[in-house]
Amino acid sequence: MTAAARMGDDDAIRFVDWVRGAxxxxxxxxxxxxxxxxxxxxxxxxxxxxxCHDVNLLAALGVRLVLVHGSRPHIEQELARRGLESKxxxxxxxxxxxxxxxxxxxxxxxxxxIEACLSQGLxxxxxxxxxxxxxxxxxxxxxxxxxxxxxxxHFTGSVRKVIAEEIIADLDQQNxxxxxxxxxxxxxxxxxxxxxxxxxxxxxxxxxxxxxxxxDAPGLLDEGGRLIEAITxxxxxxxxxxxxxxxxxxxxxxxxxxxSVRKGVARAHLIDRxxxxxxxxxxxxxxxxxxxxxxxxxxxxxxxxxxxxxSLVSMIAPLEADGTLVRRPxxxxxxxxxxxxxxxxxxxxVGCVALNPFREDGMGEMACLAVTAEYRRAGLGERLLQHVxxxxxxxGLTKLFVLTTRTEHWFxxxxxxxxxxxxxxxxxxxxxxxxxxSKVLMKSL
Numbered sequence: 001m002t003a004a005a006r007m008g009d010d011d012a013i014r015f016v017d018w019v020r021g022a023x024x025x026x027x028x029x030x031x032x033x034x035x036x037x038x039x040x041x042x043x044x045x046x047x048x049x050x051x052c053h054d055v056n057l058l059a060a061l062g063v064r065l066v067l068v069h070g071s072r073p074h075i076e077q078e079l080a081r082r083g084l085e086s087k088x089x090x091x092x093x094x095x096x097x098x099x100x101x102x103x104x105x106x107x108x109x110x111x112x113x114i115e116a117c118l119s120q121g122l123x124x125x126x127x128x129x130x131x132x133x134x135x136x137x138x139x140x141x142x143x144x145x146x147x148x149x150x151x152x153x154h155f156t157g158s159v160r161k162v163i164a165e166e167i168i169a170d171l172d173q174q175n176x177x178x179x180x181x182x183x184x185x186x187x188x189x190x191x192x193x194x195x196x197x198x199x200x201x202x203x204x205x206x207x208x209x210x211x212x213x214x215x216d217a218p219g220l221l222d223e224g225g226r227l228i229e230a231i232t233x234x235x236x237x238x239x240x241x242x243x244x245x246x247x248x249x250x251x252x253x254x255x256x257x258x259x260s261v262r263k264g265v266a267r268a269h270l271i272d273r274x275x276x277x278x279x280x281x282x283x284x285x286x287x288x289x290x291x292x293x294x295x296x297x298x299x300x301x302x303x304x305x306x307x308x309x310x311s312l313v314s315m316i317a318p319l320e321a322d323g324t325l326v327r328r329p330x331x332x333x334x335x336x337x338x339x340x341x342x343x344x345x346x347x348x349x350v351g352c353v354a355l356n357p358f359r360e361d362g363m364g365e366m367a368c369l370a371v372t373a374e375y376r377r378a379g380l381g382e383r384l385l386q387h388v389x390x391x392x393x394x395x396g397l398t399k400l401f402v403l404t405t406r407t408e409h410w411f412x413x414x415x416x417x418x419x420x421x422x423x424x425x426x427x428x429x430x431x432x433x434x435x436x437x438s439k440v441l442m443k444s445l
Contacts, residue, residue: 022284030062032209037199039070052117064171070195075106095155095192135175142183142191157191162205200256214273215249219291230298261295268293304340311349353384358425364392403438416441
């Protein structure tokens with residue numbers, strides 16, 4: 001029995017489509033550095049097992065990983081066992097000398113459990129045959145926070161310095177670096193630091209590609225309760241200032257995500273810690289499952305070049321197959337590639353449009369407007385149309401026309417009106433396909 005028969009033809013097709021769709025991300029992330037930060041709630045039980053499986057897969061794909069863990073549940077247990085009360089100020093633990101002993105014990109337990117989980121290699125598990133080298137060390141030095149708002153924070157500290165070159169050296173040896181948020185001062189004192197601050201400082205210091213926080217929310221939500229898939233640092237800062245819909249974790253993690261991308265980290269991600277496979281879904285599907293914070297807008301338009309022909313062919317092929325677009329030979333695309341504008345999402349081509357000028361008639365044809373299905377609600381079609389209109393005006397064209405068989409109403413809603421084929425420029429009119437019977441829509445610029 002074939003594998004396809006065992007899993008069902010539909011399931012097999014979906015699996016193959018997913019692998020092919022994920023392949024560009026495999027190539028893009030190989031050799032890149034991710035800093036993954038998670039609280040102590042994740043570092044126990046089934047959540048930790050699932051996380052270690054996904055971390056193992058990322059490492060197997062060539063991603064360089066730094067893990068920064070918290071330990072609040074274990075610390076709380078240690079404090080309770082010692083008859084001590086937890087004290088917090090502005091979301092940070094007030095760590096006196098007795099509390100510090102509980103913190104050290106709780107952190108140690110959490111770290112050992114994470115290392116043990118990452119060291120698994122049982123048959124019939126996602127980590128079968130894997131052997132991950134987990135390293136750590138005094139990579140982060142600390143300084144005391146001192147007195148904050150009249151509260152003596154004692155042995156609660158903040159990051160003084162990250163020894164970036166040592167972390168990078170470990171990553172170069174294909175090790176997974178595990179960082180516990182305890183720092184030592186030059187005087188030899190130990191300080192308890194916030195996991196989210198350590199993760200940000202490490203990501204910035206080693207110039208990480210991504211900083212990822214696993215949190216108690218799906219990510220940022222808009223006013224309608226829908227997930228915001230991508231947001232700029234400026235937009236995220238406005239949301240944080242308004243303070244609407246922010247959970248306890250988001251209050252702590254969002255400012256760190258914002259600062260990190262402004263300091264050079266390419267992307268920061270907020271992902272639901274309870275989402276099974278959240279890391280894989282976020283990084284190996286186009287839609288993702290969390291919120292990505294970027295310094296600049298994620299979507300951008302740029303002129304196409306000859307190296308983009310393969311991406312262009314791949315994107316428009318489904319639309320040519322179903323008759324939405326007229327088939328264009330690859331040779332024609334290569335000849336006319338300078339007429340195309342591409343829309344990119346995080347470096348992936350997700351939309352295109354071409355402007356074919358007929359200067360003798362003062363007209364331009366907008367051709368091959370296409371956006372992949374996953375991004376048709378992101379407003380990219382509108383942006384591509386506006387871009388073509390601006391280019392046409394810059395070239396002195398006064399009218400823009402389009403031939404379509406499927407999207408007449410979309411263009412009508414944007415100021416186009418139907419005209420007959422006789423209104424086309426002479427060269428285009430001679431090539432009009434009366435069998436296809438495309439609607440001719442025109443707009444004055």
